[in-house]
Amino acid sequence: MTSTRPASPTDAPAGQAAAATPRAAWHDGDVPTLSAPSPLIGRAAELDSLREAFTNARAGSGGVVVVGGEAGIGKTRLVAEFLAGLSRDAGDAGEAGPLVLHGQCADSGSGPLPYAALTGVLADAVDALGPEATLEAAGPAADALGVLAPGLVDVRRDVDTGRLPEVLADLACALAVARPVVVVLEDLHWSDDVTRTVVARLARSAPRTTLLVVATFRSDDVGRRHPLRTTLAELERSRLATRVDVPRLDADDATRLVAALVATTGRAPDVPGTVLAQLVERAQGVPFYAEELAEFAGDAMPDSLRDLLLLRYSSLSDAARTFCRTVAAAGQRAPHELLVAMLGVAGLDDAESAAREAVEAHVLVADADGYRFRHALMQEAVDDELLPGEARRLHAACARALEEAGRTFADVAAAADHWWRARVPDRALASAVEVVTTAEADGSTSTAVVVGERALELWDLVPEPERVVGLHHAALLRHVAVALQDAAQIDRAAGLAREAVDEWPADDPAGQARALSTLAHILGKAGDAGSDGLLDEALALLPVEDHAGRAPLLRLKARNAMMDHRDDEAVAVAGMALDAARAAGDAQNVSLALNLRAMSRLNGGDLDALAELDTSREAAGDDWRAQCHYYTNASDSRLKLGRYVEAERLAEQGATIARSLGAGWATRAMLEGNVAEAWIEVGRWPDAEAWYERSVPLIDPSDYAVYLGERWTWLTMWRGDVDRAQAIARARRATWLRFGRVEEQIRARVAGTLAELALLRDDLDDALDLISIATDRRALSPFYRLTTLAVAARVLDRARAAGRPVDVAPYRDALASCTVWPTYPTWAALFAAELGDGSWEAVASADGPAHLRPYALYRDGASLLAAGDRATARERLDAAAQAADAIGCGLVAAQARALLDGAGLARGGRGGGRAVDRALTERERQVLDLVAEGLTNGQIAERLFISRKTASVHVSAILRKLGVSSRTEAAVVARSDPS
Template structure:
C-alpha cells in the first residue's frame, strides 16, 4: 500500500477509514422489489426493460448496486456508461463498453461467433474486433449485430445489461437500445437504464426514446422520489451509527430536500447540528469534502474531473504532470475518502454532480492545460482505436480552435461511417462555427465550406432533422464559392430535402440546377437531375411532363452508359405510362428497369418502391407485398430503413390491409412510425394508421389522429397528387363515418375539381367512396346537383383501362343502384359481391353489409339476417370492426337477431349442380370458365354463383368457397 503524502492531517487519516454512505439503503424497498420482479420474469425467458428515473442524487446508482448484488450469483452483468461530453460525445460509447465487458468474460473470438454474419459490423464499435471495413457496413447491421450478440449470450445464462445516465446518451446508442427493445422476443435478458429526470427538458432527444420504451411489451418505469422525514432520520442514523436529534433531522431535511446524496454529503462535512454550520449553497456542499483534502489530492481530482466521469488509468496518468508516486498516493487517498471509485481500469467520481462541481471550479489556465494534455494523450494513441470525438471535445474545452476544427471534421467523417448521423451533424456544425476562426480552413478541412455545409445537411437529413437539413443546405447553396455543377448538386439536394419534408418548391430548384448543367457538360449529373425532376412530376400527377423528362433522362443515360440512371428513368417512365393509360408499355419499362438495376442496390430499391406501389394499385396484393418486403430487408442492410425502408413499409402495409392481414400490417406500421422517418414518409404511414383506426371501429380515435396530423397530410397533398387523392378518400370516409354527409361530399368532390389530375389506382377508390356518400345523401333526402353522378361516371369511364376497373365499377353501380339511386337493389350488390375478390378485404365485408341493407329494403329478412351475420363475422375476423358494428346496428334497428343459432333453413341446401359450381369457384375459375367446363352459359353460371352465395350467406366468392370447405 502506498504511504500517505507528507503533511496529511491526522483527522484526514481517521476520516477516510469510514464512508459517508449508509450501509443500508433507505426508502427504496418498493423499487428494489420491482427490479427483482422484472429479473424473475427475465429468468423465465420473458425479456424485460426497466427505466429508473430520478433527479440527480436520488440514488439511482445505489439502487442498481443493491439490485445487482442480489443477482450476482445467478446472472451475467454487463454495464455501460454514457459520458458527459456534450454535443461532441462519441457515438456508441455505452454500447461498446457493454460489448467489451462481455468480451472480457467470454473472449473476443466467442463474442464474434455470437454475432454470426454481423461480426464485421462490430468492428465499427470495437476496432479490436477487426481492422477491415465490413463488406456491407450499415446502420442496421450494427443494430442487428449487437442485438444478436446479447440475445445469444442470454440464451443459457441470465444476462443483465445496465446503461446509466441516458440523459447523456448519443442518438446512435439510443437507436441500438431501441432496436433491442423491439427485437427481443425471448432469452433470459434484462435491460436496465437510468436517467436524470431533471436534465431531460422539453425537446430533449431522450424523450422520444422514453415514449418508445413506454410502448414496449415488457417495459417498466421506476421513478425515484425524495425521502421523507422518517427516511432522512433513518439515513442519518445509519451513517452516524447514533440516534439523530430532532434539530439535526430537520436541518438535514430542509437543506437536502430529501435527496439521499445531499444527506450523505451534509452529514459528512461534520456540521449539521444547526443551520449555521451547513454549507450555504449546493456548490459549497458538493465541494466541502473535496476542499478538506490536501492540495495534491485536490490537484489529482481536478485533473480527473477534466477527463470526464469515467477516466481510464493510462489516459489519466498521461494527463497528470506530477510524479507517478504523487498520482498513486493521491488516487488512493481520493478513493479512501469516497470521492472516487475504481471501475475496472478506470477512475469514476462517486457522483456525477461532484465531478461537475470540481470541473466548474477549475481556473481558466487549469482548464486549458488539463484538456490540452488529454487531447494530446488521445492523439498519441493507437490510430485504430482513437476516439476522435473525445479529441475534439478536449481541444474545444481547451479553447484551441484550429485543433478543435480539424478534429471535428475528422470525427464527423468517422461518425458518418459508423452511421451515427446525429453525431456527424453536430461535429459538422461545430466545424462550421469555427470556420472563420481557423487559419486556412479549407485546407484543414480538405473541402470548401459549401461542401462541408452540404455534408452536414445530409447528416441532419439522415438523422431525421428535416428543418435543420433544409436550413443548412440553403446556406450552402447561397455560398458565393458554390457555382456551376457544385451549386447544381446543392440545389438538387435542397429539392430532395423539400420532398422528404412535404414542402413545395422542388421542381423550381431542379429546373435551376438543370440550367447550371447544360447538355454536353456532365451527362451523368444531368441525367440524375432529370430523373429527380421526372419523379416530382410523376408525384404531382403531371404525367405527360413526367414521361417526357424521364424519356430524355433515359436517352441521356443510355448514351453515357449509365445503367443506374437508365434504370431509374425506365422505372419513372413505366409508372407514369401505366397511370396515363399505357399499361403494357409501362410494364415493359418496369421490366427493363429491374434488369438495369441488377447489381446496383440504390437503383433496385427505387425500382422496388415504385413497382410494389404499382402492383398494389393494380390489385396484385401478394406480389406487391413480396416486392416490398424484399426491398425492406435490403433497406435495413443499407442503413436506410427510416427513409427508403419507411417508404417500402408503407407500400407493404396497404396490400396487407387489402388482404385482411391487419395484425401483420399494424405491426409493420408501428415499427416504422417508431423510426421517426422524414415528414413525407411519416405522413404516408400516419395516413394508414388513421385509416386502419377508423375501419378498426375507433371513429373517435381516428378523428383525434386526423386532427393532429391533418396539417402535415394537407401539406404533402399540395405537392403530390396521389397524396391529395389519398387524403380525399380518408377525410371523406371519416366524415361519412361520423354522419357528416355534407362535409363528406365536399371532400369527395375534389375529384370533380379543376385541380384533380387522374391517377386511376387512386381515382377508382375515391369514386366508390363518392358514390357511397351521394347515395347516403339521397337516402337522407338531400339531392345534389343533377350532373354530379354524370360527371363522376365520366371519370369512371376514363379509367376503364385499369385492370381492377370492373370491380370498382360494380361497387359504384351498386352504391347508386335501385329506383331511387340509393343502393337498395340486392341484385346490384350481388353483382358487386362477384367482383369482391379484386377489392380490399374491408370492402368485401362492407359489400355484405350493404347487401343486407338492400335485402331488408326488399323485405327479404331471412336472407338479410344471414348476410349481416356474415358481415359481422367477416369484419371482426379481419379487423374491420367498423363493418361489424354497422351491421349489428342495422340488424338491431330492423329487429333482426344475429346472435342466435346459425343454421340455414333446409331449403337453403345446395343442389348437386350448385356443389359442382362451388367446387370450380374454389378453384378460382371465372363464370365464363365455369360455363365452359360444365357446358353451360356464363350467364347461367353467374346465376348459380349468386344462389350459392345467398344460401351460404357469403359476401364474396372466396368466402363462399371457404364456408363450403368448413361444412365438409
C-alpha cells in the first residue's frame, strides 16, 4: 500500500531504467486488466467543461478543474472518458497527444496515506521520460524527489523536503514546454497536506503554460472542518480553479443508463418495464448503484446500501471472497509484493483462479502489478466484512511487509496504521513514534499529527514504553507539539509543549532547555509575550561553558527583543549570542548574531550598522540559512531607508540564489516578498498585486503570513477594491493584533492599515484608537513611527473637522523624535500637509513611495476646489487621476474623478444635474447637506431623529458612493454648482 503505481520506477537506481516487475504465478497475464466501461450518460455538460479547459491549456492558458460529487456519482468515469477522448483526438490527428500524469490519494483507515498521489504522478513521469530526463526537468532541487522515490534519488536526511511541492510543480511545468500535460489527482478528500500544497502550487503555475490539472473529490466526505475546504475555497476565490460538480442523473438519464446496463447483461428482453422502473428508483440517480443493481435485474432487490455494495462480492466463491478480503485489508490498492506477503506460500495455490474470478465478476480491477476494487465504496464494504482474527492477521502481515520494504516515510506511516488495526500496541507505538520523529524532515504534517496523537493514546497501553520506543513520554509530547505547530494548531501545540516541559526529567537539563525552547518558539508563533521568560529559564539550565547550547537560545532571545523594538536589549543579547557562537565554532550562529545586532542598531537609528550587516554576509560563507537572513534583512533595511531600487536588487539577488539552490518556498517567499514591497514603493503595483495573489495563500499561518497578508490588504485598498480589503481585515484583525503585541513591524503596519480602512468607513473612534500607538516611542522605531504618524495626521485632521477634541501635540513631539531617519523630510512634509500646516506641492515633489505623488495631487486639488479655485483644482485632479492610473492606484484615481464629476469639472462630463443627485438616495442627500454644514454624526442624528450609528452608516455610504475620502471633500461636492 505504499504506492498507487508499479514499484519499478522508484526502485531503479538513479540514472538507470527500471526493470520490468516480475508477475506472480497467479497473475500470469491472462487475468483481464480492465473491465469494459459503463456507458457515460447525462454528463455532456461536465465533459464539455473538461474539454474546454484542455483546449485553453493547449493554447497556453492552463488551469485547474476540480471535479466534485458524492461517492459513486461517476467522477472517475467522467475523467476516464475525458482522457480517452484526448487520446482518440490525438490519434485522429496523427499527434502524440498530451502527457498524462496520474495520482490517486489513499486512506490508511485513520488518515491520509502520505504522498500516495504524488508517488503516482512521479512514477508516470519516470515511465514516460526515464529517470535522467525526469531529474533534469525537475531542476536543481530534484533531490527532494527522493522522498517519493528513494531509488530515483539518494535520500538524505538534510534534504529540505518542504521543497517537494515546488519541485513537482516545476517538473510539470517543465514537461509542459514540450507538449501539453494533464495531471490527474483523484480522491483529494484523502489528500495529505503536502498533496494539497502541490495542488495550490500547480494552480498558480498553470495559467501561463500548457498544463491542465484535473482533481476529483467526494463532496459528501468534505465537511466544514475538512482541510481541503480551505484549499478549494482559496483557489476559487483567486479564480485559479474551475469547479465542475457532478450531480445525480435526472429521471430520463437514469432510465437510459439502467436500460443500457441491463442490455449488457443479455437479459433486456426478459426484464419487464416495471422492474426497470424499480431499478431506476432504487439507483436514486447514482451511476454506481445503477451498475450494481442492473447486474441483478429481475432477482431479489437488496435491502440496504451495504447489501447493494456486496452483491457482486457475495456471489463469488469462498476462495475469491478470501482473496478480495486480502486486497481490502491492504487498502486502496494491493501491490503484488504485499499480497504475496499477506497470502503466504500456502495461499498462492488458489490465488490465480480466485483473482481471475473476482476480476471477471467486476469486483476487482487488475493492473500491471496489483489489484484494486472497482470502486472505493466496495472496498470499504468488503473491509467491514473482515472477522476480528482475520483482520489482525492480515494487517499484521501488511505491517511486516512494509517494514521490510524500502523504509520510506510512507512505508513507515502505512505500517504504523496496519499495526494499529492489527491491535499490536507495542509495534503500533514504535512505528507511530518513528513517524512523528521523522515527519519534520519529510514534510508530512497531517500524517504526523494523526499518528502522533495516536502514539500518545497508545503510550499507557504498552508495558515499558520507553524501552520499546527509545525515548520518554515528555520527548514524545515535544515531537507531537512540533507537528501540531507545523499544522497551525497552535493552541493544542502549546498545551502539549507545556506538558513536555512539566514532565521533563530533572536529571536532563539540556533536554529541559530544548523543551523550553520549543515552547518559547510555539508561543512566539502565537504572538504570546511569554516566550522571553521561557528562554531565560532554558538559559539558566545550561552551564556558562555550554556555548553550543546557549548560542541558539541567546539568538532567539535577541530576535524577540529586536522584533519588539527593545533595541538596546537586542544589541546586548545578540552580542552574547555572538560570543557563544564564536566560542562554539558555530559559523552559522556567528553570522545570524551579527545580523541581529546590526538590524537592532539600525532600528534604533544607528545608520553605521549597515557595515556590520555586510559583515554578517561574509561570516555566512556558503551557509544558506545565514545567507538567506542576510539578503532578507539587507533588502528590508534598504526599504526602510527609502533606497527602493537597491532593496529590490538585494532581494532579487537572494531569491535568485534560493532558486538556484532549490531552496524551500518559505525562505523564497521572504525574499520575493521584499521584491514585491520594493515594487509597491517604485510604482509597479500590478506586478506586486500579481505576486501577492499568487503567493500569499501558499504561506502557512505564521508571523510572516501576517506580514504579507497585511501588505496585500493595504495594496488591495489602494488599488481601489476597498470592500475586499475591508472584508480581509475584518476576518484577520484579531490575528494581526495578537501578533502585533510582540512584533513592532506588525503592530505599526496593522495600525496604519486598519486606521485607513476605518476612515474609509467613517469610523473615527476606531481610527483614533488605532493611531494612538504613534506617540509611544517605546513601541515603535523611527521608521515605523514616521509611517504611522503620516496616517495619524490624516485621522486627526478628520477628527478636528468632525468637531472632535483632539490633542495634536503628542504626535508633533513624536515626529520631532524621528529627525535622525533619512526619510524624515518626506513623512514630515506629509504630516504637515495632512494637518494643514504645509503644502501638498511639497509632498508631490518629495522623494518617497510612488503613491504619495498622486495622493498629494488629489488632496491639493480637493483643497483648491474647497477654496473656490476651480480651474487650478481641475488641473490638479486631472493630474492626480493620470498619475494614479500610471501605477494602478485605483483608489486615488476614482476619488479624483468622482470629485471632478461631483463638482461638474469632468472633461466631457455627463451632465444631467449634479453627480450627487444621481448617486445618492433622498435620505443620503439630506445627510450630505448636514455634513456640508459641518455637523457631526451625533448632531446629524439629533436633527434627523435617527441613531448616531445610522448617521454613521449613511455618511460611510456617501463617502463610498461619491468616491471621496473625507467629510470635507464630501462637503465640497455638496456645495458644488456645475458651470
